[in-house]
Amino acid sequence: MFGLHYNLERSAVGLVAFIVIVASIGGLIEIAPLFTIDETVEEAPDMRVYTPLEVAGRNIYIREGCYACHSQMIRTLRDEVERYGPYSLAVESSYDHPQLWGSKRTGPDLARLGNKYSDAWHTIHLNNPRDVVPESKMPAYRWLLREQLHTDDLGEHLAALRAVGVPYTDEQIANAPLDAYGQANPDSAAAGGVAERYGDATNIRLFDGEATRLTDMDALVAYLQVLGNLTDAAHQPQPEAE
Amino acid sequence: MIADLTRAERLWAMLILGALGLIGLAMAIGGRNDLLGIHGWIVLAAGLAGFIAVMRGRDAPEPSAERLNEYYDAPTRVGLILTLLWAVVGMGVGFWVAALLAWPDMTFDVPWLSFGRLRPVHTSGVIFGFGGNALIATSFHVLQRTTRARLPDQISPWFVLLGYNLFCVIAASGYLMGLTQSKEYAEPEWYADIWLVVVWVVYFAIYMRTLARRKEPHIYVANWYYMAFILVVAILHIVNNLAVPISLDSAKSYSLFSGVQDAMTQWWYGHNAVAFFLTAGFLGMMYYYLPKRAGRPIFSYRMSIISFWGITFMYMWAGSHHLHYTALPHWVQTLGMAFSVVLLVPSWASAGNALLTLNGAWHKVRDDAVLRFMALAAIFYGITTFEGSFMAIRAVNSLSHYTDWTIGHVHAGALGWVAMITFGSLYSIVPSMFKRERIYSQKLVEVHFWLALSGTVIYVFAMWNSGVTQGLMWRTYTESGGLTYSFIDSLVAMHPYYIARAFGGLLFLLGALTALYNVVMTIRMPAPASDDPALDIPAKPALQAGE
Ligand code: HEM
Ligand code: HEM
Numbered sequence: 001m002f003g004l005h006y007n008l009e010r011s012a013v014g015l016v017a018f019i020v021i022v023a024s025i026g027g028l029i030e031i032a033p034l035f036t037i038d039e040t041v042e043e044a045p046d047m048r049v050y051t052p053l054e055v056a057g058r059n060i061y062i063r064e065g066c067y068a069c070h071s072q073m074i075r076t077l078r079d080e081v082e083r084y085g086p087y088s089l090a091v092e093s094s095y096d097h098p099q100l101w102g103s104k105r106t107g108p109d110l111a112r113l114g115n116k117y118s119d120a121w122h123t124i125h126l127n128n129p130r131d132v133v134p135e136s137k138m139p140a141y142r143w144l145l146r147e148q149l150h151t152d153d154l155g156e157h158l159a160a161l162r163a164v165g166v167p168y169t170d171e172q173i174a175n176a177p178l179d180a181y182g183q184a185n186p187d188s189a190a191a192g193g194v195a196e197r198y199g200d201a202t203n204i205r206l207f208d209g210e211a212t213r214l215t216d217m218d219a220l221v222a223y224l225q226v227l228g229n230l231t232d233a234a235h236q237p238q239p240e241a242e
Numbered sequence: 243m244i245a246d247l248t249r250a251e252r253l254w255a256m257l258i259l260g261a262l263g264l265i266g267l268a269m270a271i272g273g274r275n276d277l278l279g280i281h282g283w284i285v286l287a288a289g290l291a292g293f294i295a296v297m298r299g300r301d302a303p304e305p306s307a308e309r310l311n312e313y314y315d316a317p318t319r320v321g322l323i324l325t326l327l328w329a330v331v332g333m334g335v336g337f338w339v340a341a342l343l344a345w346p347d348m349t350f351d352v353p354w355l356s357f358g359r360l361r362p363v364h365t366s367g368v369i370f371g372f373g374g375n376a377l378i379a380t381s382f383h384v385l386q387r388t389t390r391a392r393l394p395d396q397i398s399p400w401f402v403l404l405g406y407n408l409f410c411v412i413a414a415s416g417y418l419m420g421l422t423q424s425k426e427y428a429e430p431e432w433y434a435d436i437w438l439v440v441v442w443v444v445y446f447a448i449y450m451r452t453l454a455r456r457k458e459p460h461i462y463v464a465n466w467y468y469m470a471f472i473l474v475v476a477i478l479h480i481v482n483n484l485a486v487p488i489s490l491d492s493a494k495s496y497s498l499f500s501g502v503q504d505a506m507t508q509w510w511y512g513h514n515a516v517a518f519f520l521t522a523g524f525l526g527m528m529y530y531y532l533p534k535r536a537g538r539p540i541f542s543y544r545m546s547i548i549s550f551w552g553i554t555f556m557y558m559w560a561g562s563h564h565l566h567y568t569a570l571p572h573w574v575q576t577l578g579m580a581f582s583v584v585l586l587v588p589s590w591a592s593a594g595n596a597l598l599t600l601n602g603a604w605h606k607v608r609d610d611a612v613l614r615f616m617a618l619a620a621i622f623y624g625i626t627t628f629e630g631s632f633m634a635i636r637a638v639n640s641l642s643h644y645t646d647w648t649i650g651h652v653h654a655g656a657l658g659w660v661a662m663i664t665f666g667s668l669y670s671i672v673p674s675m676f677k678r679e680r681i682y683s684q685k686l687v688e689v690h691f692w693l694a695l696s697g698t699v700i701y702v703f704a705m706w707n708s709g710v711t712q713g714l715m716w717r718t719y720t721e722s723g724g725l726t727y728s729f730i731d732s733l734v735a736m737h738p739y740y741i742a743r744a745f746g747g748l749l750f751l752l753g754a755l756t757a758l759y760n761v762v763m764t765i766r767m768p769a770p771a772s773d774d775p776a777l778d779i780p781a782k783p784a785l786q787a788g789e
Contacts, residue, residue: 005547009460009506012453015469019554023474026558026581027481027510030574034503040571041502059494063420065358075567079717080724090569093501098425101505102563103540105644106343106730130347135734139342139349139356153488162495242567 011138043093044233049095049166050226051198052154052176053183057155060216061100064141071102072111072227081241085112087235095230102103107138112228117208122221144217145208151177172197184218185211201229243400244299244311246316251397256402264291269433272491273331277419278433281493283413288408305396315385317399319675321379322668325408326761328375329661332367337751339364340744344737345691354418362417362429362699368656369427369519371410373737376404376664377523378445381468383671384530385449388465389456398448401688405441409434421493425508427515428482432495435483435496442479446472456527463546467526470554471746474518482511502569510561517557521656524663528623528657531667532616533599536606541598543593552588556581563634566643575636582634590626596620611684615666618695622658624649641717647709655700657750665694665757672761679770686756692717693753708739 008014036042050058061067074080074087081087088111093099117125121132126144129136154176162168172179175193180188186204194204207221228234247255263271266289269282342348342357349356382399386392393399413430417423420630422429449472453461485495499507531542540546562570562578597620629651633642642648660758669687673680681687713731755781 002547003543009466012450012461015398015461015466016450016473018475019466019470020477022551022555023470023477023558025555026560030559030562030577032505034506034571034574035551037571059654062422062424063425064353065361065417065422067424068358069359070478071644073568075640077567077717079719079725082300083716088569090502093505093569096506097500097502098423098497099501100424101565101568102355102647103426103644106733133730135730137343137346139346139358140351141356142351143353153492156488156492157494157496160486163486163510164498164501171778196368240304 001044004098037104040090041094042233044091044231047091047094047231047233048199048201049168049172050139050230051194051202051222052151052158052172053222053227054181054218055157055161055221056149056151056154056180057221058100060144060220061223067100067102068137069102069104069106070108070110071105072099072109073146074109074111076241077141080109084109085089085228086238087241089238091233092228092231095161097161097164097166107136110224114225114227114229119205119221119225121222122183122209123217126217126220140212143161144220145215147216149214149216149219151180152216169197180219181214184208184214187211187239243316243320244296244316245302246305247296247396249304251395252296252300255400256293256300256399259289259296261289263293265289273493274296275490276494277421278491278493279418280419281416281421281433283414284412285408286312288411289707292404300379310392312392312593313383314393314396314450315383315675316388316405317393317745318379318383321375321382322638322672322761323674324403325372325375325379325668326706326754326758327665328371328410329369330751330758332364332369332372333747333751333754335360335364335367337744337747340740340747344740344744353420354510359417359420362422363414365427366410366413366417369515370413371373371407373520373523373660373664374410375403375517376668377527378406378472379466380527380531380667380671381449381523382673383451384464384468384526387456388462389452391455391457393448394451394455398444402441402445402448404779405437405444408442409438409640412437416462416493423483423485423495423497425482426512428479428508428511431493432483432485432487433493435479435485435592438479439476442472442476446476462530462544463528463540463550466550467522467529468738470520470550471523471526472520474514474554474558478511478514478518482507497523502571503569505565506570506574509564510558513556513561516655517560519555520660522553526662527667528592528616528620528663530594531663532613532620535610535613535616535666535670536542536600536603538599538603541595541601545595549588549591549595552585556588559659560585560634566636566639579634583631586627586631589631590624593620593624593627594625611687612666612669614691615662617695618691619659619663619666622654622662622698626655626659629654641713642709645709645712645716646705646739647713650705650709653698653705654702655702657694661750661754662694662698664744665690665753668757668761671762676765676771678764678767680764682760682767686760690756690760691754693756694748697746697748697750697753700749701743702746704739704742704746708736708743711735711739 036169074084076087124148125132126141128140131136155173158168158173178190179194182194183204184207190221191204203225208215208217263286266282266285270279270286273279273282298752339360341355421431484498487495560578560580562574563582600617607613632638671683712732714771715727
């Protein structure tokens with residue numbers, strides 16, 4: 001074996017080929033089957049897609065780096081299920097490009113945050129966390145209420161998401177900016193279309209408490225309120241946590 | 243720098259820089275309504291500045307043919323300085339984010355000063371800025387010495403070094419503006435990723451072209467590691483960054499994969515960024531500079547073979563230990579755990595090989611702070627890999643995951659191993675690279691050593707304590723069967739540790755500043771009257787470490 005290696009060391013191309021082959025095996029065996037084995041992701045016929053406003057909110061979550069401190073993955077451990085709710089299923093993040101499972105909990109897990117607090121609580125909390133949780137280490141995101149939300153390219157966002165596999169319809173793509181506006185303005189004419197296109201369970205509210213304009217806060221709160229609520233699958237009977 | 247280039251190379255350089263400037267202009271115009279436009283201006287400025295610099299030096303005389311009898315070290319010199327500058331920036335931001343976790347009100351209502359945007363500036367700054375520049379600079383040095391061949395030309399090394407730093411600047415400035423893919427250690431957006439692929443292909447080509455001209459029949463072990471670093475990082479980078487931009491004039495993209503497949507791909511990437519960026523490349527450094535400084539050959543050639551192929555094969559299976567108890571199928575978790583535990587064998591083979599090489603030279607370790615940096619790095623490498631294999635066991639990970647224990651492990655590796663081997667290697671080549679007799683102040687090296695060691699120990703112990711405390715608090719039950727502590731109780735318990743960590747980090751940062759000062763002063767020392775280049779030229783056999 002060491003004799004063979006003695007010869008391998010004399011060939012740059014040989015070394016390169018060997019390194020590539022040897023290093024590729026693990027990934028191929030562990031990743032490729034995840035796309036083909038059916039049991040990897042559960043069935044969830046009730047799964048709905050994110051609305052344009054929620055997509056925009058998710059992008060703000062990414063922009064501000066919330067994932068650096070918050071996970072969105074409840075593990076199959078008893079204490080986590082008791083603290084946060086039913087453990088996370090693969091299907092719940094199947095429209096998440098990319099997933100935001102996270103690797104560090106400086107703050108609590110957010111996988112089941114939706115509908116846990118009121119919109120008003122979220123708005124105050126994001127504006128200055130220490131107004132509601134005095135010991136919090138979270139930054140104060142005061143600019144969220146100031147920034148006007150960009151909605152004009154939301155159609156392009158949905159189209160790109162469709163290109164990677166999220167089932168948006170042409171109608172949803174065409175109406176994306178309008179739907180974003182409608183979802184945060186329940187009294188406007190645009191609100192009806194949102195429920196029509198995304199289902200009656202969609203939250204259509206004044207997320208930041210103000211009707212006058214659409215802010216980053218509207219989008220982020222809309223996103224936080226839908227976390228864990230895209231499907232009911234996790235609340236159906238599942239094997240016990242460990 | 244420009245006088246080193248041949249006339250033809252100067253034209254090429256102008257062509258490349260001009261093209262870069264035009265790409266920047268196109269980005270600036272196309273992306274004028276998007277943050278992409280700002281990056282366009284940065285690229286344009288970089289291309290233009292380079293173009294003007296080459297243009298002004300265009301008429302310098304052709305470099306003498308004698309240069310071909312010497313190694314080409316100018317890129318290494320610049321790379322070493324960039325390494326130190328990024329060290330100060332990356333660790334400075336590290337200290338700042340550590341302080342933010344202790345005193346969160348220091349965001350001052352400025353978006354780019356908030357923790358979530360600064361944290362990736364820290365991680366990319368230290369890993370890619372500091373670590374990457376150190377790897378590129380030393381790889382050029384080691385490659386030439388171990389092949390006894392000069393780099394193939396004068397332009398591609400600059401392309402790699404400066405192009406890579408442009409990538410780092412785009413990455414860090416992007417995070418500040420909120421541009422990120424959110425995948426840890428793969429945050430830069432699609433256009434930066436494409437640029438890195440271009441740079442990387444040229445880097446690989448330099449390696450192969452130099453190896454093709456080598457005058458040593460055998461390729462020395464340090465080069466195996468540098469090659470694995472270049473090749474595997476390319477594979478990981480391309481697969482994990484597959485994404486669809488929303489349009490060509492926007493910075494935003496959506497990753498091709500989602501959910502569980504994306505998570506597995508991300509941590510296959512993430513763990514192997516650790517393995518092939520933070521480990522393989524730095525092992526390459528260790529296998530060359532440590533025996534050289536100690537003046538002893540590598541203890542065992544066979545151990546280095548076993549270790550190299552063990553690491554190359556097994557690390558790629560281990561990524562799923564980042565996803566224990568998650569929605570990832572159980573069989574993948576089990577495979578990841580098993581390979582992570584066995585991974586300890588090749589890891590300790592390398593750590594042991596390094597320490598056994600020092601056997602018989604312990605008096606040098608005692609007297610020479612530079613060698614001590616490297617010896618300590620090998621020890622920390624052993625500690626970190628032992629800890630890592632332990633944390634990869636599912637039951638242990640159930641406690642450590644999501645807590646500061648991970649952060650402690652990371653920095654045992656990052657400060658104790660990556661940074662220490664880098665500082666040791668750097669000190670050992672700075673005098674010869676800048677043609678000085680010695681480092682400006684050996685005393686300051688000693689001071690740096692103790693700052694680094696105490697900073698690391700304080701940092702790591704603080705995080706071990708906070709991590710284990712946090713993990714235990716989350717799973718403590720009252721007698722009546724309810725959870726004892728609220729989440730916020732555990733956060734309050736972290737506060738003193740966060741202060742201690744910031745203090746440890748500050749010591750480490752001060753060490754890096756000492757290094758910068760010491761190197762600058764070394765460069766400013768007068769050159770010795772008689773420098774004898776005959777010792778370090780391609781034609782004569784260079785001192786071969788190992789075998
Ligand atoms: C002055 C020294 C340093 C200080 C004060 C420091 C501080 C920090 C802080 C506060 C975090 C965030 C932890 C959290 O989110 O809870 C962090 C993360 C990180 N740092 Fe450092 N750091 C330092 C040096 C380094 C170096 C030299 C490296 C690498 C070569 C490094 C690599 C990382 C990595 C990879 C992470 C992310 C860890 C994870 O996500 O699990 N750090 N650092
Ligand atoms: C045998 C070698 C090693 C093994 C088996 C190993 C294993 C692990 C494990 C189990 C985790 C925790 C994953 C989690 O719970 O999220 C981890 C995290 C990490 N390790 Fe290691 N480790 C090893 C060596 C190293 C070395 C040498 C470094 C060098 C700096 C390093 C850097 C990191 C980083 C940066 C993370 C944090 C990733 C993140 O969550 O962002 N590891 N490692």
